[in-house]
Structure formats: structure tokens, C-alpha cells
Amino acid sequence: MVNVDNNNFYFDIKNYFIRFVPNQDNLDIINGDDKLNLSINPISRSIRHALEYCVNDLRRDRDKTIERLLSEKTVNDIFRSIAQLLLSNDDRVCGNSAYILGSAVELEPGLKQFLTVFSTDRTSNTVDIIRVLCHLLKHSDSECVLNAAGTLGTIKIFYNG
Secondary structure, X not given: OOOOOOOOOXXXXXXXXXXHOOOOOOOOOEEOXXXXXXXXXXXXXXXXXXXXXXXXXXXXXXXXXXXXXXXXXXXXXXXXXXXXXXXXXXXXXXXXXXXXXXXXHOOHHHHHHHHHHHHXXXXXXXXXXXXXXXHHOOOOOHHHHHHHHHHHHHHHHHHHO
């Protein structure tokens, strides 16, 4: 998924962020509770492409991509959906999800939004993100491990800073 039009971001061309918002097509991304023994329904091609587009845009310009993500009306749902994708058995889905969340928390507005989503009013459909990130530290895929460690490190610095 290489963007051949160097003047446009994928989020401008495709608005892939809305693919992460639960709807009739992807309402049940996850079955189970938040106990790390979840079973992930097959991840749709649409979600896989959205992850790839987002990673591509982040590599092009992280700040602009995160700014655009945070401007979405459904940003909280998007964060929750991407966090649920961390539980995927597919290394690429898991790694891309960790990369996106890790990139978001590297910027102060992204970190604040992340903390708002995952530390207030935890409901049954909210992933215990710290627990999931810690679990990823033992993942077989090194990219997942590095992205999880970076995200946890950034959060830790924020709390100590």
C-alpha cells in the first residue's frame, strides 16, 4: 500500500478513520470480555486496509496524521477499536495497531485523548489497555513488543513528568 500521490494523505483520499467506528459490518470485532482470552472475529479487509493506510500516513507525517485522527468526532470509538485490535492473533494487525496507538501517545494531545478514553468510565467494552500492552511485551513479534514498550514508556514518562 504505497501512496503514489505524494500530495495527498490517505485520510484525505479515503477517510479510513471511519472504518474503525463500530457499525453493522464490524460491530462484533471482539467476542468475550477484557481478560486477554478473547477470541477475535476475522478482521475485515476494510479494517486491515485502514490500519495500513494509517501507518503509511504516520510514517509520512506523524503530527498531521494524529491531528487529523484527533479531529474525528468518533475519536474515542476509534481508539477503543484500535485497542481491541491489539488482541488479534495476526502479527501485522497487532503490530500496526500498537504502532498507531504508540504514535498517538507520543504527542501530548494524543496522550491526553488516550488517557481520557482508557482511564475514565471504564465499561465492559473498553479494553484494559495497560494490561494488554504489558501482555504484548511477551509477544513473538518484535515489532509488537517494541511498539507496546514505547507506548508504555511514554505513558510512564507522562505520569512521572
